[in-house]
Amino acid sequence: xxxxxxVTAVAAPLELAxxxxxxxxxxxxxxxxxEPGYExxxxxxxxxxxxxxxxxxxxLNQAPYRNAKILVAGAxxxxxxxxxxxxxxxxxxxxxSVIAPSFGDIxxxxxxxxxxxxxxxxxxxxxxxxxxxxxxxxxQITVDLETQTVTGPDGATHRFEIDPSHKERLLKGLDDIGLxxxxxxxxxxxxxxxxxxxxxxx
Amino acid sequence: MPQTLFEKIWNRHVIVKxxxxxxxxxxxxxxxxxxxxxxxxxxxxxxxxxxxPRQTFATADHYVPTRNREQGLAxxxxxxxxxxxxxxxxxxxxxxxxxxxGLEHPQQGIVHVVGPELGITQPGLIITCxxxxxxxxxxxxxxxxxxxxxxxxxxxATQCLWQxxxxxxxxxxxxxxxxxxxxxxxxxxxxxxxxxxxxxGHAIEFAGEAIRALTMEGRLTVCNMAIEAGARSGMIxxxxxxxxxxxxxxxxxxxxxxxxxxLFWQSLPTDAGARFDREVTLDAATLAPMITWGTSPEExxxxxxxxxxxxxxxxxxxxxxxxQALRYMDLAPGTPVDGLKIHRAFIGTCTNGRIEDLRAAAxxxxxxxxxxxxxxxxxxxTIKRQAEAEGLDKIFIAAGFDWRASxxxxxxxxxxxxxxxxxxxASTSNRNFEGRQxxxxxxxxxxxxxxxxxxxxxxxxxxxxxxxxx
Numbered sequence: 001x002x003x004x005x006x007v008t009a010v011a012a013p014l015e016l017a018x019x020x021x022x023x024x025x026x027x028x029x030x031x032x033x034x035e036p037g038y039e040x041x042x043x044x045x046x047x048x049x050x051x052x053x054x055x056x057x058x059x060l061n062q063a064p065y066r067n068a069k070i071l072v073a074g075a076x077x078x079x080x081x082x083x084x085x086x087x088x089x090x091x092x093x094x095x096x097s098v099i100a101p102s103f104g105d106i107x108x109x110x111x112x113x114x115x116x117x118x119x120x121x122x123x124x125x126x127x128x129x130x131x132x133x134x135x136x137x138x139x140q141i142t143v144d145l146e147t148q149t150v151t152g153p154d155g156a157t158h159r160f161e162i163d164p165s166h167k168e169r170l171l172k173g174l175d176d177i178g179l180x181x182x183x184x185x186x187x188x189x190x191x192x193x194x195x196x197x198x199x200x201x202x
Numbered sequence: 203m204p205q206t207l208f209e210k211i212w213n214r215h216v217i218v219k220x221x222x223x224x225x226x227x228x229x230x231x232x233x234x235x236x237x238x239x240x241x242x243x244x245x246x247x248x249x250x251x252x253x254x255p256r257q258t259f260a261t262a263d264h265y266v267p268t269r270n271r272e273q274g275l276a277x278x279x280x281x282x283x284x285x286x287x288x289x290x291x292x293x294x295x296x297x298x299x300x301x302x303x304g305l306e307h308p309q310q311g312i313v314h315v316v317g318p319e320l321g322i323t324q325p326g327l328i329i330t331c332x333x334x335x336x337x338x339x340x341x342x343x344x345x346x347x348x349x350x351x352x353x354x355x356x357x358x359a360t361q362c363l364w365q366x367x368x369x370x371x372x373x374x375x376x377x378x379x380x381x382x383x384x385x386x387x388x389x390x391x392x393x394x395x396x397x398x399x400x401x402x403g404h405a406i407e408f409a410g411e412a413i414r415a416l417t418m419e420g421r422l423t424v425c426n427m428a429i430e431a432g433a434r435s436g437m438i439x440x441x442x443x444x445x446x447x448x449x450x451x452x453x454x455x456x457x458x459x460x461x462x463x464x465l466f467w468q469s470l471p472t473d474a475g476a477r478f479d480r481e482v483t484l485d486a487a488t489l490a491p492m493i494t495w496g497t498s499p500e501e502x503x504x505x506x507x508x509x510x511x512x513x514x515x516x517x518x519x520x521x522x523x524x525x526q527a528l529r530y531m532d533l534a535p536g537t538p539v540d541g542l543k544i545h546r547a548f549i550g551t552c553t554n555g556r557i558e559d560l561r562a563a564a565x566x567x568x569x570x571x572x573x574x575x576x577x578x579x580x581x582x583x584t585i586k587r588q589a590e591a592e593g594l595d596k597i598f599i600a601a602g603f604d605w606r607a608s609x610x611x612x613x614x615x616x617x618x619x620x621x622x623x624x625x626x627x628a629s630t631s632n633r634n635f636e637g638r639q640x641x642x643x644x645x646x647x648x649x650x651x652x653x654x655x656x657x658x659x660x661x662x663x664x665x666x667x668x669x670x671x672x
Contacts, residue, residue: 017519022635027614031282045637074519076399082334084350113352180360190217200455
């Protein structure tokens, strides 16, 4: 996994609340393999019209925001299905961090597992950031994991909270599987005891 | 100290702790389906194999065709879908997964239906699956969580999961549900009350008289939609109904093992005086059949209500979501939902594809005809056979419903069973998101009996008007 330390990049405002993972990648594309061109599926049905042409009202289709690496969204971003493809399409598009007042639980975990940083900031702060991004299209935001801060287009700094172990894993690019394998002795001992107590599960 | 059901299960499964609130947990049962291919690929790239194939259970559901199933794989015409099914079988074989319920297996069905009906799902277990509706299994008093592909890969490789401990929320539904008010109506009412993010970061325990009164099928419906309230899991304490349901199933313990298991299960319910981080209560007696009008499961109202006005929304985010939902659903505020014309009707899914659901719909359909295209996909092949033995298939067919094979079908339309753009579908599924049943499709969620009522009248209808003696 690629470590996440600090990203300074163009940010795009996504106004809607409850952007579910079906919106990030519709179910009919989930059978596609993650191959070159995968990024074209990101936000597919709100990004293209019926003829497959870019919808001008979708923010990432507007020139100043096309190279956005950061999204500032409404509440409950990534609710719904557990599909990790929702992270893959955003990652392949170039998104490295999503800032929102709240996230769907499974999606939040999926972002962390892929080196993407989900940042929770208060609703009012997210609204203010989106307003600044609309007023100054193409403006940049800095997301710094080490200092746990987001610096908006106006230079104001907002501190965010993240679990210390999530932070450490992201900063170092550690994958959970390695962490689990460090505990293989404890795992085997646990299983022996667990299955002695509940033998029908062995 | 008194403990909750959740705490008892969590504590028993902790292998090691990390800080205050994070633990490496043992997973008792892990389910995979065709959509799990990303995890299998990552596992193979690491040069690893499934560590505990006996504790891994595989069912084909998301991409299986619901028509022409007697033809087996030949019924699948789309090469990408065929690849999904083919890859699934190869991954199961390569990893020694013998509990494999593939396309042609007589016990094939939707993962969250097959687990309980074969007795794989049991009280006190930690259960995982790369699917958000894994919360369903909590109906048996298990801690069941949906995960993404990376975590699934870890579980396949290690049979363990690192997880932050969720907070606890008890939703108590007291009172007696009136006739015509089902488990689906209760859970839609709960989601409407607490919101689609109301359970985020929480393990919900559903309790109270109205929950205890539900059958196991009804409890599965309630826990299935815990995720639609944003919760990590939903669970219900095991009781006599749970044990009676489990007795004699293929994967449940027998003889002395059963006695041992029963003692363990009986120790699980939340102790008197145990504390939850949050509590919410509802009175079932006040409920009516529910439908969703919008594009989030929280946008649910009584069939006797009218489409709400975004101007009345509590905050800006909700208001803008409601405005967009009204545009997508082509509805105006103030429109009574009873009488709204529909184009299709769909019965099935991990939410409402069980035998009791089919019986409830058939009771309404008997002697009546659907006026819109309608279809049923039973939750499992076992349920399909049971329904046929009871003659339910004949009632559905006589009512003009297409009687199909088992799979996820039109819930997410991954197998091609989609609803055309612009059409309104009365559906027993769990999500009414934009495009969920097909691009531009408009989904109204409701109970099986309510879908049957909508099918025969061609519009959203209070099923109580069609019920005998009403």
